[in-house]
Amino acid sequence: MGKEALRTVAKIDLETPAAEQACLHNRWHPDSPSTSLTDLRQIKNDDSADDMKNVDLTKVHYLTGPFDIETAEPGDVLLVEIQDVQPFQDQPWGFTGVFDKNNGGGFLDEIYPKAAKAIWDFEGIFCSSRHIPGVRFAGLIHPGILGCAPSPEVLAEWNRREGELISANTLDRVVALPPLPQNVHAGTASDDIKEKVGKEGARTIPGRPEHGGNCDIKNLSRGSKVFLPVHVKGAKFSVGDLHFSQGDGEISFCGAIEMAGVITIKFTVMKEGMKQLGMKSPIYIPGPVEPQFGPGRHIYFEGFSVDHNGKQHYMDATVAYRETSLRCIEYLRRYGYDDYQSYLLLSCAPVQGHLAGVVDIPNACTTMGLPMDIFDFDISPHKSAEKRDMGSCAFTSDH
Amino acid sequence: MGKEALRTVAKIDLETPAAEQACLHNRWHPDSPSTSLTDLRQIKNDDSADDMKNVDLTKVHYLTGPFDIETAEPGDVLLVEIQDVQPFQDQPWGFTGVFDKNNGGGFLDEIYPKAAKAIWDFEGIFCSSRHIPGVRFAGLIHPGILGCAPSPEVLAEWNRREGELISANTLDRVVALPPLPQNVHAGTASDDIKEKVGKEGARTIPGRPEHGGNCDIKNLSRGSKVFLPVHVKGAKFSVGDLHFSQGDGEISFCGAIEMAGVITIKFTVMKEGMKQLGMKSPIYIPGPVEPQFGPGRHIYFEGFSVDHNGKQHYMDATVAYRETSLRCIEYLRRYGYDDYQSYLLLSCAPVQGHLAGVVDIPNACTTMGLPMDIFDFDISPHKSAEKRDMGSCAFTSDH
């Protein structure tokens, strides 16, 4: 090799509706015929969050694939090496969004229910946003979604257990997304298959233990090696949801810097790898080129499983991380940032979210490390702060 | 300074029962008179876990303090710089334990209900264990507990909300620990005060948002700066629970390498710091000398909020991290480690526990990064494994 340009196996035309492109799909199903990227075009590079508010979540995520990997069979492990990820050269921008509480919501939607948006401009490996001034950082670029197709048995199990959660739900919110024929896209599938995929196919929003999927792991970046369980002949590997950067948790839901781009992948099949590795869920080894700030260049915020209403939860790391995020948002107010700006920022900047203590009843403790060096001014706690005019992120027109 | 040895303000005599020592206490209370360390002597450096099984949890944790910090007043922030932490030179060992499910339990007690123990020998900055062969690593030495005393109002709030959790509990397990007169130790307190502390004083097991306490953050190591809210005049700062090393989550409960040692601290008071920093919970900046393995020298395991019984939970990061831990334990079986050995190891080795995605309903996704370089053999997934005789950790005599 080497003397020729890299071979591109699937090209997405961003001017053509996703539903008309053969190499895209937006459901997990063993019968999906073949080869996507997040439908960027629902979101515009402008200063209004109307598009965020009215986004059609039945369509996302469009994935590229599935790709048939020769020799791969159920029980094997597909070793996926991410050799590079790049934004399209002619589209050097991405976005981070907060969905409206009534259309998708997010981790902090009880407190921040409105839709909001930030556009990020890419300058080489860096990004900055006119909607969040004072910040610039190198991307930790990665795909949010990677995985092989479920077998019929695995798919049935997903539908069973998520169906049970939906049935038992007493919360005043959507807790899971069942199969949905509306807006199914299954590449070149025949109408029969398409109908079946619509009825049975798993939504691509959640990650799932059996195959990974939308796990949104920020460190699955350049140079990472991912070991994926194979459930069907040919593996039927799919990838999508490219992120220029993301923080641990991707808290605003549409929280990464979503972008259109190219991913370069190398595949290796480990025969009978699942058994050899005792593997039930994907494992991975990060690449060597993550941005490195030094441990002492982070401010860490602590949160516990006592919610902002003063209610004590039992060992709930989700509550703890929500509180941790709020502590960080509160801190950033001292520099003039609006809470929505900070909410967007913590979703997409390379913040480190850690499980600190999960055993000291009744309080789980989590931490969030905010890298100081993404700011162009000093945010050290022992330096006095001065509020600046930080402008605003994009809101809806009826805001 | 500089020409003299460092001044030691509180010395603990490990041969004298903790309850007879003035500079120790084991409850959080504004009236506690004065100055501890985890009662190491409940646990012996031997090869039986009988002591783990029968540990008296009403006694822990003994803390050193409280120390009065001149000029500190409610609303201030106490900046605590951890200049060094060292094990006692003549006690170069520590332990990691799993409590019996019926006496304390731990993160995985439904699966691993028995008491178990590993003794760790210190060799300079490194530790190794006769109970978990093949492993050796540099400690990320830190105090598990740091905090200032609660005000009467804060203490009342703690007792209210934890009391409510206990009242509402429908789980078949202890969910929180109310005040308990038994085994109260309050330093030099008069009998009146001691009785009051017994009745009202908060147990030191959980961390709490208002002051930190037992947050068990592994990176609060040498060189860290911690910013603590002050609630009472003089701050009444306490510290204890020294750990030679700990993994994110400290999953086996008594999961760090508990040790007896010395901590060197520098205090600074930030007047009205809570308001200036918009601070409700402690924040900290790690020190510069953490062990660094390189990102590509970790194997990361993924877990989701589907439990090992196949039940789907809604966005539960605690469930996800439990599953993540199990995936790692399962992986280590390929080298011959017993599950209890791995459970102990993941509790105390510097594993990285991350919140990856907390928004993709219904699945929270967490990850655990296991550093390969703590093993003296190659644990890469793409290398074939051979099972070795890995001996055993310590169990109870009736095991």
Place this chain on the structure above:
Amino acid sequence: MGKEALRTVAKIDLETPAAEQACLHNRWHPDSPSTSLTDLRQIKNDDSADDMKNVDLTKVHYLTGPFDIETAEPGDVLLVEIQDVQPFQDQPWGFTGVFDKNNGGGFLDEIYPKAAKAIWDFEGIFCSSRHIPGVRFAGLIHPGILGCAPSPEVLAEWNRREGELISANTLDRVVALPPLPQNVHAGTASDDIKEKVGKEGARTIPGRPEHGGNCDIKNLSRGSKVFLPVHVKGAKFSVGDLHFSQGDGEISFCGAIEMAGVITIKFTVMKEGMKQLGMKSPIYIPGPVEPQFGPGRHIYFEGFSVDHNGKQHYMDATVAYRETSLRCIEYLRRYGYDDYQSYLLLSCAPVQGHLAGVVDIPNACTTMGLPMDIFDFDISPHKSAEKRDMGSCAFTSDH
């Protein structure tokens, strides 16, 4: 910005001889009119080093530029931010060469006098070579050459001092390269100017303190900020010599992985910056995304200023580093590598070359850190080694 593709200011056509392209030049001169890249086409992607042996060094380096920077004046500092460097997508390969001792030579040419070559194939951020098996690493991609044009006074000083060195030379080797009309390329310059540039223009092979130039600093990679002295109106900035990777010292002379590619740069002018910074030579701040292996994943070799003939030199760090390199080459023999393979490898892999002690008369001590993780087998000294068949790098046909 952001909505459009990045603007490319100078495009090099690799099919047209460099000497016919207007935006290229290969001499430093204040009168050079305008805008290159190392003439890659002298070297072919094949398995013979005949091209290395017969390379025409009067032609190199072709630089892109000079670019006029508005507002820049003598005494200012040009802040150059390297936002990205990428190989051309359709040319995913580069080369490392050893010149023949009689035509350029290199750091170790007394011991390794022959020409040799290795071709490197790029796979995303990684590279590997059919000429040096067992090795694969992420590039630390950077320009070898960056600088602003010299003023007539600075140029005269260069010619004076290098002329004096040449005049005083008693060594049996070329010690410096005087101006040379042959093969001058000065972009769109008129014949008069071209002749002047030929007679006076400084060769682009050495770096020089007043402006930087060919400093070949491996860490001047993505995200770096370089502060360059400005000597002429408009700065006349040039850049070239793009490297996919290089080791400290670039010991084989043509030692980096030379490639054809694109560099994205942002300019800022600091008025009167030289005085403000007390600056005589460039300074720089590295970017945050260097490959990070962890300190404990390097084997460091030591060398002293006693040469391989047993002669004691006085505090000579150059001799020490030559010995250090030899120690590393000798070590790699245990795995079956030929010395020329190792010579090429140490030139281009991210080895860390340090000045350790430069004061303990008579011995300077330097070290070279070889990252273990660029090898696909374990090269730890405490593991026994087995020699493999490592093939061969490319040699000349008369080899």
Place this chain on the structure above:
Amino acid sequence: MGKEALRTVAKIDLETPAAEQACLHNRWHPDSPSTSLTDLRQIKNDDSADDMKNVDLTKVHYLTGPFDIETAEPGDVLLVEIQDVQPFQDQPWGFTGVFDKNNGGGFLDEIYPKAAKAIWDFEGIFCSSRHIPGVRFAGLIHPGILGCAPSPEVLAEWNRREGELISANTLDRVVALPPLPQNVHAGTASDDIKEKVGKEGARTIPGRPEHGGNCDIKNLSRGSKVFLPVHVKGAKFSVGDLHFSQGDGEISFCGAIEMAGVITIKFTVMKEGMKQLGMKSPIYIPGPVEPQFGPGRHIYFEGFSVDHNGKQHYMDATVAYRETSLRCIEYLRRYGYDDYQSYLLLSCAPVQGHLAGVVDIPNACTTMGLPMDIFDFDISPHKSAEKRDMGSCAFTSDH
């Protein structure tokens, strides 16, 4: 082990003259009978550099050892693992000195000929100096000297080649130090042996390729593994010259932060290791706990082999590094530091000295990376600087 305190094999009494202590020696000789530390007591913790000026260099360095290592024989490799290094608890201070040009000198003595001194106070892992305000950093603690005794043949070779350098010397300075009977200290040696050691014994000031010795490698810190050639039966290992911190180059000669302390070492013998490793000089693997600032938190200065008198040297990395050091000193003037303060600082702070390019005739290029985070104010070049009153380092009374 583990249950007992670490065994100390050699204790130095700092109140007794070194020459009266049996476990000390200050010459390398195969006949030295047995077991030191730099004679700290020549230097006082005061504000005068008179002691620096009048230091007796015939006495240094006192080494601890030699230790006989069972089973070690010529041709073996002694693997020395540095498990910990600590300053004496009751001596939490050290010093950095510049020698007078006429009594030892240093790397920059042509420009800075006076004696000077800075005292450093230790606060846990950090140090700061009343003589260089505004600076505080974590130590990269290590022994400057490590090595096994030379065989008679190796010793003879040292004396031959260093003798030849002295004979051929035309420089107006001392270029090497021959054996010297004056102030020989050889532990418990008999008078005969002592005389022989005096006549033949190699001075301990330079490192040497055959055994390492005073290589002053700053990264030989906690957790490092050093592989040392063995030349005599029993290895006769010695160690000394403990440094709290040092910069690459240790430029002021007495440039590290010299301290009195304890080192904990583990020995392993690799039989016939020299042949197996193809080893002529020591190699080492650093430990995992070095202070880590992140690459982007360093300012790098460039220097070339053109000296400050404008003379062009041929590929001289020593000249280049001297110039690099000067560029950094010049930069620090903008904050009010006196050149001697900076000279001392660059000697002992963890600066990174790199060989950048050693092939681009006639200019060698070296770099020095100054970590920004050792300063308590912002030293970024793009921030404007304000001169402060930085006090003074210690000078001699006749200054």
